[in-house]
Amino acid sequence: MNIFDFYNGHTKPYGIIGNPIEHSFSPVLQNTILQKMGFNGVYVPFRVDEKDMQKAVEGLYALGFEGLNVTVPHKISVMNYLCCIDDTAEKVGAVNTLKRTENGFKGYNTDILGLKKSFYINKIDVKGKKTMLIGAGGAANSAAVLLSQLGAEKIVFVNRTNEKAEALRKHISSFYSGETDVISFDDMYTYEKPDIVINATSVGMGEGVWESPVKESGFFKDINAVFDVIYIPWETKFLNDAKKYGCKCVNGFDMLIYQGIASYEIWHDISVSDETALEIKDALSEYFLKGGKKAVKRNEIK
Ligand code: ATR
Secondary structure (H helix, E strand, O other), rough: OOOOOOOOOOOOEEEHHHHHHHOOOOHHHHHHHHHHHHHOOEEEEEEEEEHHHHHHHHHHHHHOOHHHHHEOOOOHHHHHOOOOOOHHHHHHHOOOEEEEEOOEEEEOOOOOHHHHHHHHOOOOOOOOEEEEEEOOHHHHHHHHHHEEEEEEOEEEEEOOHHHHHHHHHHHHHHHOEEEEEEEHHHHOOOOOOOOEOOOOOOOOOOOOOOOOOOOOOOHOOOOOOEEOOOOOOOOHHHHHHHOOOOEEOOOOOOHHHHHHHHHHHHHOOOOOOHHHHHHHHHHHHHHHHHOOHOOOHHOOOO
């Protein structure tokens, strides 16, 4: 890259707001995408306190920011400061991508798009399948909306806190006509076998952590595909156990990369080719597996 062609008076600004923000992987991810796409832009991290959110969003708009990502803990509160919100983000109830419009920023949710793409490239076909979703937080919310959109036959919610699973089930049932159920962790071993299981809890997350939300690994017998939203460690105990029973196993790294590419696509109104997306993923997985990941903790990443 020739620095004179980039970072000049024409450079378009992008960024991410969150708190904390220091460990976010998004600046590496988005600047890699900008570079790969040959676009004269720059992407920077901003730590913003909750009380300053309105000023920050309005200020970044006034400064001409073309697009922003939003991460923990602002994905819900940011919705108060937008001109409009895309339908899917509305359903998820959280926004992680802002796009500049004439009237202010419009909100989108690309976590769900990243998960969708990850299912697609890893050949996890949800349509007509019985699914089990472990967790009922932010990640589970996106996953549940996606499972409904992709036409799962059934979604079974499993969560430590039953009320949160019930609330998520109620929300999803307001637009999903498939079958739903809420069960406890104790029940999952005797419950009708699902085809696909998703871990959307934080159990097992972190370098050196070796825990799984599924305590009896025999659970994985006869299950087709297993997805973990976690990617640190690269292979969680959850995936390791599932692999021993022959399940197709996918971690959260593709979801991370593709949610970033989806934000770029929204900002630029383009579609990144599968080939370019793969090049971006390869460059980032090399960085990530070589140790760049040590700077990253999943809870602090959008
Ligand atoms: P995220 O945005 O990453 O989804 P979150 O909204 O804090 O994070 O949700 C974390 C999920 O992990 C929740 O489903 C949480 O269960 P509770 O709703 O009962 O809190 C789940 N979780 C976290 N620690 C857990 C543990 N030790 N055992 C079981 N579930 C756990």
